[in-house]
Amino acid sequence: MTSGRTRLLRDMVRIRVVEETLADHYRDEQEMRTPTHFSIGQEATAVGVCAATDTRDWVYTAHRSHAPYLAKGGDLKAMVAELYGKQAGCSHGRGGSIHLIDRAAGFAGSAAILGEMIPVAVGTAWAFARGGEARAAVTFFGDGATEEGVFAESLNLAAVRRAPVLFVCENNLYSISSPIGARQPAGPTIRDRAEAAGVTAVQVDGNDVFAVHEAARTALRHCREGSGPYLLELATYRWREHVGPGFDHGDGQGYRPAAETEAWIARCPIVRAADVLREQDPGIDRTVAEWRALFGDEIRGAIAYAKEQPFPDVAALLDGAYQPVPR
Amino acid sequence: MRTLTYWQAISEATVQCMAADESIFIAGEGVDDIKGTFGTTKEAFARFGPNRVIDVPNSENATAGFAVGAAAGGMRPLLIHTRADFMFLALDPLVNLAAKWRYMYGGDKGGVPVVTRGVVGRGWGQGATHSQSPHATFAHYAGLHVAAPASPADAKGLLVQALTGDTPVVLVENRNLYPLTGEVPAEASGIPFGVGRIARRGGDVTVVATSLMVHEAERAAGQLAERGISVEVVDVRSLRPLDDRIICESVAKTGRLVVADTSWARYGFSAEVAAVVAENIPEALTAPVRRLALPDSPAPVSWPLEEAFHPGAGGIVEACLRLCGQAPGELPALADVAAGFQGPY
Ligand SMILES: Cc1ncc(C[n+]2csc(CCOP(=O)(O)OP(=O)(O)O)c2C)c(N)n1
Numbered sequence: 001m002t003s004g005r006t007r008l009l010r011d012m013v014r015i016r017v018v019e020e021t022l023a024d025h026y027r028d029e030q031e032m033r034t035p036t037h038f039s040i041g042q043e044a045t046a047v048g049v050c051a052a053t054d055t056r057d058w059v060y061t062a063h064r065s066h067a068p069y070l071a072k073g074g075d076l077k078a079m080v081a082e083l084y085g086k087q088a089g090c091s092h093g094r095g096g097s098i099h100l101i102d103r104a105a106g107f108a109g110s111a112a113i114l115g116e117m118i119p120v121a122v123g124t125a126w127a128f129a130r131g132g133e134a135r136a137a138v139t140f141f142g143d144g145a146t147e148e149g150v151f152a153e154s155l156n157l158a159a160v161r162r163a164p165v166l167f168v169c170e171n172n173l174y175s176i177s178s179p180i181g182a183r184q185p186a187g188p189t190i191r192d193r194a195e196a197a198g199v200t201a202v203q204v205d206g207n208d209v210f211a212v213h214e215a216a217r218t219a220l221r222h223c224r225e226g227s228g229p230y231l232l233e234l235a236t237y238r239w240r241e242h243v244g245p246g247f248d249h250g251d252g253q254g255y256r257p258a259a260e261t262e263a264w265i266a267r268c269p270i271v272r273a274a275d276v277l278r279e280q281d282p283g284i285d286r287t288v289a290e291w292r293a294l295f296g297d298e299i300r301g302a303i304a305y306a307k308e309q310p311f312p313d314v315a316a317l318l319d320g321a322y323q324p325v326p327r
Numbered sequence: 328m329r330t331l332t333y334w335q336a337i338s339e340a341t342v343q344c345m346a347a348d349e350s351i352f353i354a355g356e357g358v359d360d361i362k363g364t365f366g367t368t369k370e371a372f373a374r375f376g377p378n379r380v381i382d383v384p385n386s387e388n389a390t391a392g393f394a395v396g397a398a399a400g401g402m403r404p405l406l407i408h409t410r411a412d413f414m415f416l417a418l419d420p421l422v423n424l425a426a427k428w429r430y431m432y433g434g435d436k437g438g439v440p441v442v443t444r445g446v447v448g449r450g451w452g453q454g455a456t457h458s459q460s461p462h463a464t465f466a467h468y469a470g471l472h473v474a475a476p477a478s479p480a481d482a483k484g485l486l487v488q489a490l491t492g493d494t495p496v497v498l499v500e501n502r503n504l505y506p507l508t509g510e511v512p513a514e515a516s517g518i519p520f521g522v523g524r525i526a527r528r529g530g531d532v533t534v535v536a537t538s539l540m541v542h543e544a545e546r547a548a549g550q551l552a553e554r555g556i557s558v559e560v561v562d563v564r565s566l567r568p569l570d571d572r573i574i575c576e577s578v579a580k581t582g583r584l585v586v587a588d589t590s591w592a593r594y595g596f597s598a599e600v601a602a603v604v605a606e607n608i609p610e611a612l613t614a615p616v617r618r619l620a621l622p623d624s625p626a627p628v629s630w631p632l633e634e635a636f637h638p639g640a641g642g643i644v645e646a647c648l649r650l651c652g653q654a655p656g657e658l659p660a661l662a663d664v665a666a667g668f669q670g671p672y
């Protein structure tokens with residue numbers, strides 16, 4: 001168990017280092033010409049859930065895609081090359097940050113129209129179950145996406161079909177600059193709405209990777225046993241601006257109090273996991289520092305690789321719009 | 328006359344109409360944001376507050392239906408989508424209700440004047456689902472008015488017209504136009520839908536365009552003038568109703584037609600303009616119609632592909648040269664315009 005817990009911390013550190021490094025390059029170079037939504041501060045949700053899946057389970061996400069992609073085992077170089085718009089990218093430079101995919105790892109796709117990938121996961125889960133396979137489909141989305149009608153429709157459809165789908169709501173309290181209180185009534189939570197629709201649902205501290213992981217294991221067992229859909233509402237917080245590499249608290253953007261952001265930064269999921277592990281492993285901080293160096297090298301290598309790669313051939317612009325017609 | 332930017336013109340029209348008519352309200356995701364929808368809702372929010380400039384949940388379908396109901400109840404909703412791509416979620420209320428309301432209840436119970444502003448346009452790898460211009464989609468349906476203003480004055484005049492009429496309207500705004508400046512009348516007077524304008528006079532080729540492509544056509548015309556080709560640029564301003572007359576009068580004079588659009592050719596704006604000419608003045612054409620539109624794929628992200636994907640002045644120049652039987656060859660550089668969204672997003 002301890003080694004499993006250490007692994008959760010390690011995966012979070014990797015994603016943090018990757019994203020922080022990418023954010024710096026994004027800002028300084030202006031070469032990753034693709035709107036990018038960083039998950040910095042939200043690593044525990046992606047890691048806790050994805051570590052509970054196996055490669056045969058599929059994960060879909062919305063626009064905030066990097067952390068689940070990496071947590072699911074998506075290829076780092078292919079992701080970075082995608083951000084640089086290169087042919088070696090996971091979507092060959094056609095899709096950008098919001099359209100990641102790595103089928104071999106079970107990362108089935110991200111897409112950025114809100115709510116779009118929620119019913120898609122229900123369909124995949126249903127197809128798995130229909131094929132008699134004990135596999136689940138997972139779909140990550142934000143609190144904002146639960147306001148789309150398709151969320152309610154998908155809960156209902158999943159419940160009535162008992163689809164083995166795990167809905168993962170990363171509730172980070174904001175939709176761009178709109179606080180959740182302006183968009184959803186106080187009282188019923190997202191969890192409550194799922195439960196009312198007939199979907200088993202729990203709320204979990206989304207910055208506690210161990211709690212998220214436990215909850216995801218239970219949820220996925222439930223799905224695979226044929227007990228129907230499950231929803232996790234995970235409370236977390238985005239540290240950076242909605243889209244782009246910068247911080248936006250305390251710079252006059254004014255939609256969230258700087259003290260609120262700072263309080264959440266103090267609840268850093270990585271620091272919290274290290275605090276827990278330190279009780280058994282006093283050397284954990286040194287280990288984390290070693291990982292930081294290791295993953296720093298890895299991401300810098302991936303960036304160097306991506307930059308060397310060629311752009312797609314302009315003559316191939318139309319390729320992929322349709323299945324090639326045999327000649 | 329004083330000059331305003333395109334976004335200021337929209338803001339001014341909004342504020343003037345809201346001051347004159349208490350029933351107008353704005354609804355959209357983040358319309359109260361500090362950035363104020365590219366600046367266009369900032370002053371309205373400052374003047375009229377959150378009761379009339381309403382940040383709504385991420386519920387495009389329900390919000391559009393809500394707007395239909397509010398309009399039926401005597402209000403005048405102005406809905407805003409920061410990407411017109413999100414309007415696909417609002418299609419049912421707009422197309423199946425708003426567009427048909429007046430007619431299917433017998434034509435004598437009034438309309439539901441829901442006005443929707445949708446922002447379109449390329450820039451910084453916006454890609455397949457965040458840079459589409461679905462103006463033709465909306466213009467397909469009888470019962471809606473659809474306009475795509477190219478100038479600050481038209482942005483103001485067409486919005487005023489929309490907010491004072493009784494027909495549901497979709498206004499398409501290319502985000503690359505927001506910083507553009509131009510003369511704008513101070514008073515809030517409407518520009519009727521279905522009346523195009525000649526953006527530049529010429530005698531050899533007609534370029535019919537809308538929105539951003541009007542500016543690309545004007546750039547192209549400047550370059551072609553140096554090759555002795557005189558281009559007439561027709562800005563249709565609204566797609567439905569479409570000013571058939573201004574198109575046909577110009578083509579009757581020049582005998583040559585290029586249609587430039589920021590969306591796809593098939594079943595699109597350019598197809599419609601070509602059909603209008605073919606139906607009305609087939610004898611006028613001395614050369615085949617050329618359409619400059621998007622290649623038949625979704626929008627790519629990677630910037631060399633994105634550059635190749637989006638049509639611009641260069642493509643218009645080439646099309647005009649071909650129609651006039653001239654080889655592309657050496658040309659002076661194109662005049663630079665503000666067009667081209669600055670990064671990072
Ligand atoms: C249908 C649709 N409407 C609006 C948007 C614009 N938009 C993109 S991300 C976003 C905020 C979403 O918030 P949430 O779902 O909570 O995810 P978060 O960004 O917080 O991770 C919005 C409104 C969109 N992409 N799609």
